[in-house]
Amino acid sequence: MNTQIPAVLTKALRSANHIAVLTGAGVSAASGLPTFREAQTGLWAQYRPEDLATAQAFRKNPKLVWEWYDWRRSLVAKAEPNAAHIALAEMARRVSKFTLITQNVDGLHQQAGSVDVLELHGNIGRTKCFHENVVIESWLETDEVPPLCPRCGGPLRPDVVWFGESLPKHAIDAAGQAAINCDLFLSVGTSGMVEPAASLLRVAAEHGALGVVINPTRIHAPAGVIQIEADAGEALTALLDQRWPQG
Incomplete structure (x- = not known):
């Protein structure tokens, strides 16, 4: 050294x-772990991170955004x-x-x-309600993507700060x-x-x-x-x- x-x-x-x-x-x-703006790979190569990490993108296609974060969570799970x-x-x-x-x-x-x-x-390992902005520890496992909030039935999202958020x-x-x-x-x-x-x-x-x-x-x-x-x-x-x- x-x-x-x-x-x-x-x-x-x-x-x-x-x-x-x-x-x-x-x-x-x-x-x-790649930096946020490094080139996407595989299925995600066609997307820019800046176009997925927004509330607008989630409203437009919550399944797409949730699955992108699932992919990122899989990278984090392998990291030490x-x-x-x-x-x-x-x-x-x-x-x-x-x-x-x-x-x-x-x-x-x-x-x-x-x-x-x-x-x-924020932390990619936490999940919160998109509507109520509260951290959700557990929810009913169904085929819904993203899963739904057990409190209000709204979509769940990762507890990270998106572009345009405080x-x-x-x-x-x-x-x-x-x-x-x-x-x-x-x-x-x-x-x-x-x-x-x-x-x-x-x-x-x-x-x-x-x-x-x-x-x-x-x-x-x-x-x-x-x-x-x-x-x-x-x-x-x-x-x-x-x-x-x-x-």
Whole structure:
């Protein structure tokens, strides 16, 4: 492992009381999960994700959208947490306060042992009622696709944030507070292009936190932010080893 950790980051790691982390699709790439906008395969090659992940598309063809998410759920079911997920779960156990914010919907952070994850875009493993917007734990198995809500009879949908929908208020509010109050803010595996999550790094830097971007390629970031061009798992494991060396 040859990821170089700047001295200023090592110092920040050793003194931080509150570390906040924002993760994106790059964190789950090593688990074999394609990013949302990567080319579709097989039966789904003819569709653009942006054309399926909307309430309008669901109203027009709920069966099609449900089956697309079924396919995506099958990919997630085969995936396992990678070194990045594991390193973040371990880091959380070693600091006074740790806030993990994710744009991912795959639940791999929780599988790796992370708790109280702020899911900005929902979770593909949960299902909710399209009409009532409440999470549904179980329903009557029939031939209906999508299945129907046991409360109101309306169609069920994945509990993810679609284009044109607002992020969960409790999650984005808590993420904003973490950005304001943290000492160190890590942005990992995300392009920094999707708002409002993209603003969190800037907010943290404006409030005195050291901002760090971990990404294979450089992104547009506020002045003073450290950029580490590396694989997420490699870089996060190097951070752990630098702050809490083994032996």
